[in-house]
Amino acid sequence: MNHFVRNMLVIARRDFLSIVATPTFLLFLLAPLFMIGLGAIGGLGASQLADSARGAGRIVALADAADIEALRSADQRLRAALAGRGAPPTLLIRVAAPGDDPRAVMREKGSDTYAVMHGPLAAPAIVEQEAGSRSGRYLALLADAVMRDRAAGTVTPVEARFESVATGGTSVAAQQSMGFGAVFTIFLLTLLLAGQAVGMLAEEKGNKVIEILAAAVPLESVFLGKLLGLLGVAILFIAFWSAMAVGGGFIAATQMDPAAVAAANAASPAAAALGAAPATGWAFFIAICFAYFVMEFLLLGAVFLGVGAQAGTVREIQMLSLPITIFQVGMFSLSAAAASAPGTTLATVAQIFPFSSPLAMAARAATDGDHAVHLLALGWQALWVGLVILLSVRLFRSGVLSGGGGWKFWRGTARAQGDSPALR
Amino acid sequence: MTDYSVEATGLSKDFGGFKAVDGVSLQVPSGSIYGVLGPNGAGKTTSLRMTLGIIDPDAGQSRLLGGHAPRAVRHRIGYLPEERGLYPGMKAREAIAFMGALRGLDWREGRRRAAAFMGELGLERVVDEKIRKMSKGMAQMIQLIGSIVHAPDLIVLDEPFSGLDPVNQERLEMLVRRERDRGATILFSTHVMAHAERLCDRIAIIARSQRRFEGSVDDARALLPMQVRYTPRGDADAPAIAALLPAGAERRGDAWYFPVDDTAIEPLLTRITASGFGVAGLSIARPGLHDAFVHIVRQVDAAFDADATSDAVEEAAA
Numbered sequence: 001m002n003h004f005v006r007n008m009l010v011i012a013r014r015d016f017l018s019i020v021a022t023p024t025f026l027l028f029l030l031a032p033l034f035m036i037g038l039g040a041i042g043g044l045g046a047s048q049l050a051d052s053a054r055g056a057g058r059i060v061a062l063a064d065a066a067d068i069e070a071l072r073s074a075d076q077r078l079r080a081a082l083a084g085r086g087a088p089p090t091l092l093i094r095v096a097a098p099g100d101d102p103r104a105v106m107r108e109k110g111s112d113t114y115a116v117m118h119g120p121l122a123a124p125a126i127v128e129q130e131a132g133s134r135s136g137r138y139l140a141l142l143a144d145a146v147m148r149d150r151a152a153g154t155v156t157p158v159e160a161r162f163e164s165v166a167t168g169g170t171s172v173a174a175q176q177s178m179g180f181g182a183v184f185t186i187f188l189l190t191l192l193l194a195g196q197a198v199g200m201l202a203e204e205k206g207n208k209v210i211e212i213l214a215a216a217v218p219l220e221s222v223f224l225g226k227l228l229g230l231l232g233v234a235i236l237f238i239a240f241w242s243a244m245a246v247g248g249g250f251i252a253a254t255q256m257d258p259a260a261v262a263a264a265n266a267a268s269p270a271a272a273a274l275g276a277a278p279a280t281g282w283a284f285f286i287a288i289c290f291a292y293f294v295m296e297f298l299l300l301g302a303v304f305l306g307v308g309a310q311a312g313t314v315r316e317i318q319m320l321s322l323p324i325t326i327f328q329v330g331m332f333s334l335s336a337a338a339a340s341a342p343g344t345t346l347a348t349v350a351q352i353f354p355f356s357s358p359l360a361m362a363a364r365a366a367t368d369g370d371h372a373v374h375l376l377a378l379g380w381q382a383l384w385v386g387l388v389i390l391l392s393v394r395l396f397r398s399g400v401l402s403g404g405g406g407w408k409f410w411r412g413t414a415r416a417q418g419d420s421p422a423l424r
Numbered sequence: 425m426t427d428y429s430v431e432a433t434g435l436s437k438d439f440g441g442f443k444a445v446d447g448v449s450l451q452v453p454s455g456s457i458y459g460v461l462g463p464n465g466a467g468k469t470t471s472l473r474m475t476l477g478i479i480d481p482d483a484g485q486s487r488l489l490g491g492h493a494p495r496a497v498r499h500r501i502g503y504l505p506e507e508r509g510l511y512p513g514m515k516a517r518e519a520i521a522f523m524g525a526l527r528g529l530d531w532r533e534g535r536r537r538a539a540a541f542m543g544e545l546g547l548e549r550v551v552d553e554k555i556r557k558m559s560k561g562m563a564q565m566i567q568l569i570g571s572i573v574h575a576p577d578l579i580v581l582d583e584p585f586s587g588l589d590p591v592n593q594e595r596l597e598m599l600v601r602r603e604r605d606r607g608a609t610i611l612f613s614t615h616v617m618a619h620a621e622r623l624c625d626r627i628a629i630i631a632r633s634q635r636r637f638e639g640s641v642d643d644a645r646a647l648l649p650m651q652v653r654y655t656p657r658g659d660a661d662a663p664a665i666a667a668l669l670p671a672g673a674e675r676r677g678d679a680w681y682f683p684v685d686d687t688a689i690e691p692l693l694t695r696i697t698a699s700g701f702g703v704a705g706l707s708i709a710r711p712g713l714h715d716a717f718v719h720i721v722r723q724v725d726a727a728f729d730a731d732a733t734s735d736a737v738e739e740a741a742a
Contacts, residue, residue, distance in 0.1 A: 003499065003528065010525045018513060208509030212570075214478045215503040216526035218495065401479060 011225025306392025
């Protein structure tokens with residue numbers, strides 16, 4: 001094996017084991033549980049609020065006793081056609097009494113009343129919370145439906161025949177959604193995992209091992225080895241949670257009633273999304289997204305490692321985390337915009353700019369069936385990983401290790417007399 | 425023709441206007457033990473780092489192990505830096521194997537050799553101890569083993585004895601000699617003359633960023649005249665004896681102390697015998713490396729101070 005590669009693997013092995021074989025790693029590995037837990041609690045609260053808001057709203061019809069059945073029947077019919085998000089609030093039908101004040105009904109406590117209809121159905125009066133509200137229009141439609149039913153007399157109910165026709169292939173919108181999903185997933189993983197690279201050389205600088213490494217192996221292999229070690233940790237993290245998800249899904253499936261599962265699948269939007277396919281096909285898409293995650297991780301990790309290597313203190317490293325996060329969010333925004341506008345100049349720029357390229361190309365894999373372009377992109381990104389590493393090493397050797405130049409990009413200090421700070 | 429493992433010529437390094445090393449050259453014969461001596465801050469460590477290619481010199485060049493660029497023969501070099509560095513969470517055996525692996529040694533072989541070395545040095549009980557639990561001296565021995573576990577051709581040790589107790593210093597000297605006997609070249613820096621005197625075949629003395637001496641330990645000692653301690657028999661007349669001895673002879677109790685050139689010893693003995701003062705005690709000894717070192721460094725300092733004074737006078741005059 002080539003000396004360089006062997007040295008790199010020695011460093012990667014050391015770093016990987018030193019991270020994984022600690023109790024802290026367990027905390028790191030299980031951190032998403034806290035995120036999921038907090039998300040679930042927040043989601044539950046929001047859902048309860050939404051439910052309570054939905055349940056509390058109503059519309060009211062003050063009608064003659066003779067009209068009540070007709071109103072109820074028309075409401076059922078109309079409500080069936082307007083099911084889902086367009087469904088009107090719950091209808092409360094009351095027998096109108098002399099002296100009923102629709103405004104008083106609007107003000108009744110215990111629920112929000114969006115609109116109240118009163119008077120004869122042929123010429124109903126509607127009081128509403130907001131002028132031109134959907135609730136008010138619905139009550140008017142209800143009165144109109146009752147009046148039309150009466151005018152038409154007894155009509156045999158229409159029996160419509162429904163037939164679903166597949167349009168052939170996944171819609172462009174669904175593929176763009178997949179592209180965005182890929183961009184978001186890769187961004188989230190790199191945000192969670194690659195940022196650690198910024199402090200990776202701090203240990204060696206702190207315990208003076210850096211001089212031993214610098215004497216024994218090329219610094220390029222130290223930098224790359226450290227990145228690979230961290231990448232190994234990231235892949236372990238992803239593998240663990242993927243296994244948990246697959247295993248959890250499998251266990252849940254075996255514990256549930258198969259008929260209920262089938263029914264749930266048929267109605268689920270997720271199942272519908274799985275029915276769609278990215279332009280390059282699922283297998284290629286997943287593989288290439290993983291490859292782009294690796295590239296994005298290496299690219300951003302190399303930048304962070306190089307920047308962090310210039311930092312002299314833990315405080316400097318901490319200060320760097322904000323610009324680093326902003327940089328990552330910037331790359332995400334650019335790629336997300338590219339994902340929603342495939343084929344545009346913006347998308348091309350995002351695909352070429354090295355630090356957004358993996359994200360934007362993952363989005364492209366969802367909407368464009370061309371496979372070969374991804375090989376080119378991976379090569380381009382790998383080239384940039386190499387360039388960033390070379391530049392980082394050069395800066396580290398001349399600016400930190402040799403104490404020469406005194407160049408730091410966030411401060412232009414000249415070195416004090418004496419020896420190299422990294423080797424002191 | 426002498427075969428050199430280290431050929432560094434004209435190495436210079438400037439840190440922000442401070443000339444840390446100024447034109448230092450080192451030629452270390454293969455298979456020898458070579459000491460780089462100098463006071464604190466003289467530029468020893470920076471010279472070694474440039475020699476090994478850890479930092480780039482501003483001027484000069486270094487060639488190692490048959491004319492190779494330092495970075496091309498990293499795997500054939502063992503290096504113990506002045507600042508000891510180990511991963512505190514690593515076990516001793518793993519730390520040594522890791523350092524060996526960095527130089528191309530197989531991990532398993534590294535672990536095996538680590539245990540063997542530690543056994544020889546009486547460290548077998550801490551083979552699987554984490555570095556953070558070890559004393560500073562023990563950790564230093566672990567690092568030393570790590571720097572030679574891959575059987576390098578050139579071993580560079582920067583202040584290897586500092587922080588070690590006398591027993592471990594003795595073990596280290598033994599280890600250095602054994603590595604030399606194996607065929608390795610050893611280059612080490614120190615400011616403790618006793619170790620250099622016992623170990624080194626040749627030395628270089630660096631002071632004020634420049635090499636001020638190069639040669640064998642005996643060559644360095646020969647820079648100073650012999651020191652004589654003479655005690656006359658009976659109550660001799662002091663002025664008469666002083667007249668007999670070289671100028672600058674100093675009396676302390678019954679004895680007289682004075683330096684004498686190698687060529688003047690025999691005439692002096694003849695004079696003493698002929699004078700009739702007799703000899704109750706006489707010792708003629710070559711000064712140690714310590715004295716030679718202090719002599720060289722003081723000369724450099726004096727010249728430096730004289731230059732500084734003359735510069736100040738010129739500046740004031742201007």
